[in-house]
Amino acid sequence: MTTVLVVDDEYLIVEVLTLALEDVGFMVTQASNGKKALDALHREGPSLVVCDYMMPLMNGMELAKEIRQHPEWSHIPIVLMSGGHAGLASQTPGLFDHILQKPFDVVHFLSVVNDLVGDPPVVGQHTDDASI
Template identity: 50%
Template sequence: MNTILIVDDEYLIADILGFALEDEGFLVEKASNGRKALEALQEKRVDLVITDYMMPVLNGEELVLAIRKELQLPDLPVILMSGAQASQGRPELFAAAFDKPFDVEKLIAKVRELLGA
């Protein structure tokens, strides 16, 4: 069973997405900011990360860079979900990007594609 880490400081979005992924058979972990996400990744095996862009402590771009450099996880797929701010970042760092509000079914389809599920 695949584990997905959802990183978002908006609890409602994290909860809705988490419930949808759990209904599809995935295990879900949550973190409210980038630093907590890095801590979770050090403690648990995660197969995919879905992160917001605008968050306190570390934004989505800083998080993906830390995952690659600090944790040395170059192959961990990271999906970005964000509003307009994502265009300021570097989308090439992410396996996929979804604008908020996003279609949950399309996001789940991308998760399945990236995990080969």
């Protein structure tokens, strides 16, 4: 099963994204900050990382740089979710595979995930249109 790592310090965003991803057949693991995300990368070996920009201990940019420096993780696509730092993040080409400006549409988010890692092996119900 394809695993997606969702990293955000806002619990409700993590839960909404987790439910949307699981609803269409992805397995999801969660982390509340970049340091915990690194632990999850070691344990879970996700196929995709979705992270917020502003988080305690390690922001999304620092997390992405750390992922890109490890040969075993450097191929993993990274999607950044940002409320106000999308412009700053886009100034570092190759760091993120996609940048979503908050708020964003969940259906569009799932489309981005499918573009990056393909359809999940188990397809469930699709999520109704909603924004986060």
